Amino acid sequence: MGELWVDGGRCQGHARCWALAPETFEIDEEGYAHVIPGRENSGDEPNVRKAIRNCPERAILERESTEAGEKAAEVSAS
Amino acid sequence: MTHLPDRVAIIGASVASAMLIERSRELGFAGEFIVIDSDPNAPYDRPPLSKQFLLGTGSVEPAEWWPEATPILNAKAIGLLPDKRTVLLDKLGEVAADAVVIASGAGSIRLPKEPAGVLSLRTAEDALALRNAVDAGAASAIIIGAGTIGAELASTLAQRGLAVTVVDLAPQPMQRFFSGHLGEEAKAWMHSAGVVTHFGVAVESIQKTDAAWTVQVSGLDLHADLVISAVGARPNTEWLTYSDLDISNGVRCTADGKALLTSGEIADGIFAIGDVSARQAEDGTFRRFESWTQAQRHGAALAEYFAGFESMELEQAPYGWTEQFGRKVQVHGMLPPEGELVQVYAAEERNAALYRIGSAEEEAAWIGVNAPRQFSRASMGMSLLS
Numbered sequence: 141m142g143e144l145w146v147d148g149g150r151c152q153g154h155a156r157c158w159a160l161a162p163e164t165f166e167i168d169e170e171g172y173a174h175v176i177p178g179r180e181n182s183g184d185e186p187n188v189r190k191a192i193r194n195c196p197e198r199a200i201l202e203r204e205s206t207e208a209g210e211k212a213a214e215v216s217a218s
Numbered sequence: 219m220t221h222l223p224d225r226v227a228i229i230g231a232s233v234a235s236a237m238l239i240e241r242s243r244e245l246g247f248a249g250e251f252i253v254i255d256s257d258p259n260a261p262y263d264r265p266p267l268s269k270q271f272l273l274g275t276g277s278v279e280p281a282e283w284w285p286e287a288t289p290i291l292n293a294k295a296i297g298l299l300p301d302k303r304t305v306l307l308d309k310l311g312e313v314a315a316d317a318v319v320i321a322s323g324a325g326s327i328r329l330p331k332e333p334a335g336v337l338s339l340r341t342a343e344d345a346l347a348l349r350n351a352v353d354a355g356a357a358s359a360i361i362i363g364a365g366t367i368g369a370e371l372a373s374t375l376a377q378r379g380l381a382v383t384v385v386d387l388a389p390q391p392m393q394r395f396f397s398g399h400l401g402e403e404a405k406a407w408m409h410s411a412g413v414v415t416h417f418g419v420a421v422e423s424i425q426k427t428d429a430a431w432t433v434q435v436s437g438l439d440l441h442a443d444l445v446i447s448a449v450g451a452r453p454n455t456e457w458l459t460y461s462d463l464d465i466s467n468g469v470r471c472t473a474d475g476k477a478l479l480t481s482g483e484i485a486d487g488i489f490a491i492g493d494v495s496a497r498q499a500e501d502g503t504f505r506r507f508e509s510w511t512q513a514q515r516h517g518a519a520l521a522e523y524f525a526g527f528e529s530m531e532l533e534q535a536p537y538g539w540t541e542q543f544g545r546k547v548q549v550h551g552m553l554p555p556e557g558e559l560v561q562v563y564a565a566e567e568r569n570a571a572l573y574r575i576g577s578a579e580e581e582a583a584w585i586g587v588n589a590p591r592q593f594s595r596a597s598m599g600m601s602l603l604s
């Protein structure tokens with residue numbers, strides 16, 4: 141699983157990520173999202189998966205994930 | 219109990235089906251998906267088409283979110299044999315499967331007697347044609363229909379420097395999206411950008427004269443270089459005409475997406491997700507959404523049903539958004555047309571506001587304007603402070 145980050149150029153501040161996974165995302169004063177420091181590796185948690193999928197701007201990205209097979213195995217085991 | 223099919227045929231490669239596939243794989247589904255779409259540009263997200271796309275250059279953004287290793291067959295579905303779970307295609311023959319998922323979305327409604335050359339906006343091709351017309355120097359546009367897409371177009375085209383006129387039979391912009399609320403506010407947003415509006419008027423005729431268009435509304439002649447019809451969408455169900463499915467307004471389904479036959483019985487192994495599906499609500503009526511978020515939830519919920527999960531996806535309150543005239547508008551919940559909207563937060567320097575409707579905190583619906591933080595706190599049932 142890759143390292144989570146929010147692409148500031150895409151994020152439009154819907155705050156869906158924060159609503160779905162407040163333990164991983166925070167919203168700054170302007171309404172833009174960031175990954176809470178230390179939570180960059182929470183990408184396989186169900187709430188975080190849900191946040192990634194629900195971001196209307198597709199702004200939540202993962203840097204270089206491991207091989208696809210491993211990824212599927214990891215997620216279905218969670 | 220799981221209901222895992224081995225081979226699933228999906229008609230439509232868009233948000234609803236992407237989520238079905240991704241969520242199924244997450245849940246360990248090892249079977250085969252056969253995805254069919256007639257749009258050579260699919261898959262892509264539609265929300266940017268009325269927003270960023272028209273301001274930029276280049277083609278639609280590639281769908282990074284489309285599930286890996288999932289090819290799409292470029293063909294048009296022209297029929298369905300529900301009892302055989304077989305989809306007939308215009309080319310490449312037919313596809314038989316254990317389950318058929320109808321995810322064919324919706325298409326633009328065209329006006330009666332609409333002349334050729336009137337633009338509309340649903341597909342990447344439509345958006346490109348519109349942007350090309352603007353790039354080629356169109357200086358003015360008449361937008362027929364002030365729903366969210368019409369209003370977003372008005373905003374984007376005004377930003378591109380066109381003189382924009384909006385006409386609608388409804389008394390206000392985004393009548394449906396706002397359930398009749400915030401009409402004066404939404405009009406003021408348009409006017410502040412120089413958009414001319416005519417509400418409560420019917421289009422009588424549309425004519426092309428030399429280089430310009432004339433649109434006649436309630437006795438008034440309007441002229442412009444472009445006419446764009448944005449009067450709404452209707453479900454893509456023509457291909458199901460002889461299928462014996464109930465397609466009165468979309469594919470009628472149970473609340474969890476099992477398609478119904480005209481007899482009222484469930485069509486075994488046939489499902490519908492996204493904009494095309496009309497789901498039965500608790501009061502027995504059927505309701506269709508035109509919502510990116512709802513389409514995704516339908517996809518995720520069906521994957522969870524296949525995997526034998528008790529899905530919570532469809533328990534969530536509806537979420538909708540629009541971006542226009544420098545405002546990011548968010549709606550949480552079902553806005554009742556009756557009842558008073560209470561403004562609970564405002565920051566005028568940012569054009570920000572938060573409105574609540576409904577008193578019982580649990581059932582309250584919210585509208586946020588440039589107030590994502592406050593909106594999210596409120597819709598999560600948290601206090602507005604901090």
Ligand SMILES: Cc1cc2nc3c(=O)[nH]c(=O)nc-3n(C[C@H](O)[C@H](O)[C@H](O)COP(=O)(O)OP(=O)(O)OC[C@H]3O[C@@H](n4cnc5c(N)ncnc54)[C@H](O)[C@@H]3O)c2cc1C
Nearest residue numbers: 230232234255256257264265295322323324492493509510
């Ligand atoms: C300009 C625009 C802006 C929008 N903005 C927003 C927004 O801001 N927020 C929001 O929530 N929603 C918005 N929407 C609505 C949102 O895009 C839709 O709700 C969503 O796309 C529905 O997804 P879907 O998967 O149900 O189907 P669709 O996205 O409609 O895709 C259906 C697919 O099925 C294919 N298909 C149809 N019939 C056949 C056939 N017979 N054979 C083969 N393939 C077929 C089509 O080619 C299409 O690719 C917008 C829509 C538009 C057009």
Ligand code: SF4
Nearest residue numbers: 151152154155157195
């Ligand atoms: S959901 Fe997406 S766009 Fe919205 S705040 Fe989170 S990252 Fe940004």
